Amino acid sequence: MRLSRFHAPTLRDAPKEAELVSHALLLRAGFVRQLAAGIYTLLPLGVRTLRKIAAIVREELERAGAVEVLMPAIQPASLWKQSGRWDKYGPELLRLEDRKGNEFCVGPTHEEVIVDLVRRDVKSYRQLPLNLYQVQSKFRDEVRPRGGIIRAREFMMKDAYSFDADAEAAEKSYKDMFDAYHRIFERCGLDFRAVEADTGNIGGNLSHEFQALASSGEDAIVSCDSCEYTANTEKAAIGPVGTQAGDIQPGSMSSIATPGKRTVQDVTTFLGASPSDLLKTLIVDIDGVPTAAIVRGDHELNTIKLKLVLGADSVELAGEERVRKITGAPVGFAGPVGLEVPLIVDASVDVARGWIVGGNAADLHHKDAVLGRDTAEPRVLDIRLATHGDPCPRCNGSLREFRGIEVGHVFYLGTKYSEPMDLTFASQDGGTKPMIMGCYGIGISRIMAATIEQHHDDKGIRWPASIAPFEVAVLPLGKPGDDVFVAAEEIYNRCCHAGIDALFDDRKGRAGVKFADAELAGHPYQIVLGRNALADNVVELKSRATGETERVAIGDLVEHVKGLLAAPTGTA
RNA sequence: CGGGGUGUAGCGCAGUCUGGUAGCGCGCCAGCUUUGGGAGCUGGAUGUCGCAGGUUCGAAUCCUGCCACCCCGACCA
CATH class of the missing domain: 3.40.50.800 (Anticodon-binding domain)
Known part of the structure; x- marks a missing residue:
């Protein structure tokens, strides 16, 4: 290519909206131009890189037995109603009507369409396994697009879907994709980790994210320094913590005035204690039922883990009003003593010792409160956010924290879509069974940005x-x-x-x-x-x-x- | 959706407080010189000062409303 005939407009100064290195360099070097929030045009250089990434993806997927299709971007609402996601997906799903008033959406993902496709033509176990993929623009009406093309509303994605006759075969499909992903990201030159992840909206019970390591990344992940355990902090389990109290018998509980001291920092400084001597009591609504979640003052509650461990549909932090109603005190003074809602205490809280806790009244705390003695009996569960230095749940190592950009995600779906959407096949024994599915995404355009985050210097x-x-x-x-x-x-x-x-x-x-x-x-x-x-x-x-x-x-x-x-x- | 910020030439910015001819650097065009690390000189072009309304003799500047974009948070394959 002759540069005189090409189109690669470069900028000497970075546009001021570009905060991330990758965003600034993509603009300066003439790879992309922004059209609207989270919507970008790819210039010739950008197209070339995108195509190279897509070529690697296609090569490795085909090697793993997947076959390319191309589905429409516009999808009928009826399919989404069948899967139940028309109501569940929320405003991220861009909905529209055609001239006749029929409802459609711009596809953020294609489970519904692929299931519709496969159920038409695949009827027998003889046609399985099947893995279909596409490389296509997706649209998700993100609340807040950010970081240039790292989190765009319209972006280029590879999505693959596997269909199997039984769980064993489906696990093999999953493993094959998992391995293909390793090869893809290696060939793209990324420093990445496969991490255990929450399954979020897509569902299923087995899932790995592929995270490109970058300090600017949106996701926090922890990785054991001595074994293979690596997980998104949204999901990361924490190993057992020894109790520190030993034989020290806590004294009896007493009340202390803590005027105007609401935050952990305020209270512990005021009392000359450390944040790890205090228990934070957070009021959460678990499927609408108010519950007190208790973690140490120096720890953070992980609502996603709480949701997972309870098998709940929704876990939300209660608002100011609701906290006042349940505890009878302003925010900042909630505590487990005398509270008439179920108590869930984090596993790293030593239940044998006495704690500083909120007094459920303005300007009041208790000290030497012992869970179970001075409060109702709590349930003990691993509900806090893992962080740097926590014990590994699998071995004696400790966890290190990294930040990452999610460039790929693999899900074992099971029958989440095949059952409600009636995707069945005739099995070898003559019966009718739902297919076992998996789905697998790679953010092609995001790889471009993540690569720059990892590979750049002051010149470009x-x-x-x-x-x-x-x-x-x-x-x-x-x-x-x-x-x-x-x-x-x-x-x-x-x-x-x-x-x-x-x-x-x-x-x-x-x-x-x-x-x-x-x-x-x-x-x-x-x-x-x-x-x-x-x-x-x-x-x-x-x-x-x-x-x-x-x-x-x-x-x-x-x-x-x-x-x-x-x-x-x-x-x- | 909550909080913060910014909208002036292609990009980076000044001007706004205190109303009075719309500016600077880079880029762009022409000519001459230059040619191993973002050249020099001379001349030139480019603006709905985000939009709409208001105040005023006069608004980029003051007032009201709206819009867009960015950042933090919440959210999120």
Whole structure:
């Protein structure tokens, strides 16, 4: 590609709305332009990278036995009513009506459509297993799009769906996808972790997220330092904590005035205690039933875990009014003593010792309160948010915390969709059974941003060669028409013929501009041709990843570059 | 949806408090010079000052309403 005929407008300054590195660089280097909140146009460079990512995804999925389809973006509401999600999905689902008044939505995901497709034509166990996938734009009307294309409303996604005759086969499908995902993200050059995750809206009971590690990531994950355990903090279990009280017998409970001290910090500072000496009592509505969830002052409640462990449909923190009604005190003074709702206490709370707790009255706390002695008997459950340094639930190691960008997610769905939508098949024994499903997503456009978060420097992007828009940029330092340009053009042509994705910077600009643009766009290799080098019949080959330059004889150049590009994952 | 912020040329910004000819840098166009790290000189083009209404002789500036975008939170395959 000749840069003079291309369209890669670069910006010297980053638009001020771009906070994330990846967002700023995608704009500056001319990969994307924003059209509206969370809605982006991909420019030619962006399209090239997206296609390379999609090509890797397609290759690995086909290798794992999946077959590509392409479903419509617009879906009839009737299907969503059948699955029950028309009412459940909420405002994130963009709904619309056609001219006849029929209801539709813009697909945020395609379980309904794929089930409809498969139930029409797949009737027998002989046609299973089946795995269908597509690469397509999705639309989710996010409350708050952010971070450029990291969380866009319209984005490019690969979604795959597996159909199996029994659980054993379905687990194999899941495992095959899991393995394919590892290969995909490795080939994209990402540093990632597969983590155990909550299944959220999609449902099912087995799920892994693939998280690209990045300090700017939205998701918190914990990973054991000595075993394989890795989980989203939304779900992460916490190992047993030894009790610290030992033989110390707590004294009897007494009340203390704590005027105006509402927060854990205020109360413990006022009493000269540490946050780990206090119990926070949080009023939550569990499927509408008020309950007190109790965690240590230095811990955080995890409402998702609470929901999972209780098998509840919804867990919501009570509002100010409701807290006042239930505890009889303003927010900040809730405590378990005398409270007439069920108590759930976190497993890392030592029930043998005395605690500072709220007094259920304004400006009042108790100390030396012992759970079960001074309060109703609590249920003990693992309900807090895992954090750095917590014990691993699987071994004796401890958990470390990372931040990540979710680039993929695999779900074991079971019969969540096949039952309500009547997706059945004739089994070998002559009976009729619902199919066992799995679904598997990859955020193709998000990979582009996540990769930049991991691979950049102060000059710009450093693409792994596997997904770079171009593999090399040929930079002649001269004027169009002079011998340096002519030689560069010939080198460019030879690269093209050898199957190398080359960009020829045939603009009549100065050297500095060409270098700066090439570095911004992140081409893995620059082939720099100047007058002196040409006299020696060599070029300078510069690696974007290492910044190192080597002189290579023009005659050996193509083979040399091909060798570099064939190396695993290219750069960085 | 709660809190905060910003809307002035393609990008980055000043001007707004205290109303009076709409500016600066980069980019863009033309010419000359320059050509190994975002060139120099000369000349030029580009604005519904987010939108609507109001106050005023006069509004980018003051008032009212609205809209868009961004950030934090809540939310979220």
